[in-house]
Amino acid sequence: MAPSLQKLFAGDPLARMVRRIGPNDQDEMEILGGLTMESSHADASTVDGGPFAVFDVPSGLETGFTHYLDGAQKARLAMYYGLVPISVAHTSAAILERDGRALKPPVDYRSDFAFFVPTVAPIGDRLHDVLPVRVVPVDEDATSAQMHEAVMSQIGHVREDQEDDLARSFEDGVLLVDGGIGKALGSERDARSLVGLIKSHRRQYFRSADRVEKILGMRPGQRTSLFYRERDEPQGHMVASFYLKLHEQTTGSPLFGLVRIEVPPTDRMIARADEIAGWLMTERAPSSKPDARHDRLLYPIRLVEQHLKARQPSEAAVQALIGV
Numbered sequence: 001m002a003p004s005l006q007k008l009f010a011g012d013p014l015a016r017m018v019r020r021i022g023p024n025d026q027d028e029m030e031i032l033g034g035l036t037m038e039s040s041h042a043d044a045s046t047v048d049g050g051p052f053a054v055f056d057v058p059s060g061l062e063t064g065f066t067h068y069l070d071g072a073q074k075a076r077l078a079m080y081y082g083l084v085p086i087s088v089a090h091t092s093a094a095i096l097e098r099d100g101r102a103l104k105p106p107v108d109y110r111s112d113f114a115f116f117v118p119t120v121a122p123i124g125d126r127l128h129d130v131l132p133v134r135v136v137p138v139d140e141d142a143t144s145a146q147m148h149e150a151v152m153s154q155i156g157h158v159r160e161d162q163e164d165d166l167a168r169s170f171e172d173g174v175l176l177v178d179g180g181i182g183k184a185l186g187s188e189r190d191a192r193s194l195v196g197l198i199k200s201h202r203r204q205y206f207r208s209a210d211r212v213e214k215i216l217g218m219r220p221g222q223r224t225s226l227f228y229r230e231r232d233e234p235q236g237h238m239v240a241s242f243y244l245k246l247h248e249q250t251t252g253s254p255l256f257g258l259v260r261i262e263v264p265p266t267d268r269m270i271a272r273a274d275e276i277a278g279w280l281m282t283e284r285a286p287s288s289k290p291d292a293r294h295d296r297l298l299y300p301i302r303l304v305e306q307h308l309k310a311r312q313p314s315e316a317a318v319q320a321l322i323g324v
Contacts, residue, residue, distance in 0.1 A: 006323025044227040061278035066173030072308035093162035110162035182236030196262035199296040
């Protein structure tokens with residue numbers, strides 16, 4: 001059995017283990033910028049070159065999605081070495097296939113369980129006795145908070161790479177991906193049937209008051225015109241995209257029930273926008289309640305997420321690994 005961190009660093013005055021994070025430790029776990037919305041400098045170009053408009057989506061369609069892809073991560077602060085925070089994280093991704101109203105267990109599954117260590121902590125070799133180590137580049141003068149932010153960002157990238165790897169290998173059927181599909185495309189003429197569902201709106205592709213009014217004024221079962229999400233380094237190849245309203249409530253966030261959909265920018269997938277939007281409206285039932293994201297989290301994606309969480313190491317196992 002591998003030694004715990006507590007035993008591995010016994011007698012080292014710089015090493016300090018961390019017990020399970022509680023509500024009073026939120027400052028240790030805060031990821032800065034999570035609520036910042038990055039606005040485009042101008043309205044995104046529509047696919048057909050026409051005006052930006054809102055359309056009713058066909059109702060009563062049977063879903064055409066055959067497979068669903070999601071990823072999950074479980075990360076926690078494991079220890080400090082001096083002022084350097086070191087985290088342990090389990091990341092995973094899987095594709096589940098539809099089988100009537102249920103989903104089959106995944107044929108393909110990706111996972112990783114490792115320590116994430118900033119470069120300024122020269123202890124990676126010692127940690128290898130417990131788990132694999134992923135080194136996270138940070139500046140020499142980075143603060144503890146900045147190092148932790150870099151670690152959490154790297155953990156997210158590992159999970160995203162697992163998801164993209166699975167999506168790139170998908171061939172037969174229609175795959176609904178929880179997230180963007182730009183990095184999964186082999187090219188902008190990729191002929192596969194991939195659909196991305198983006199639940200967050202940290203990037204927005206509308207600037208003018210007219211587009212803001214149209215998007216926020218949509219009713220459930222309405223979508224916008226398709227527009228191009230241009231190619232960029234973080235998101236990969238260019239895609240065609242549209243906003244879709246899944247649910248509505250009269251109080252709270254103006255973005256309640258609003259999702260952004262991505263498809264490959266091929267003539268075939270662009271022509272299927274209404275059909276795809278109709279499938280997504282059908283996927284609202286059953287509801288994902290009581291999940292707080294039920295207005296944007298479709299039930300099959302929630303099932304994939306639950307499958308992945310069931311395969312994560314338990315908190316007791318992580319505590320035993322740390323030794324506190």
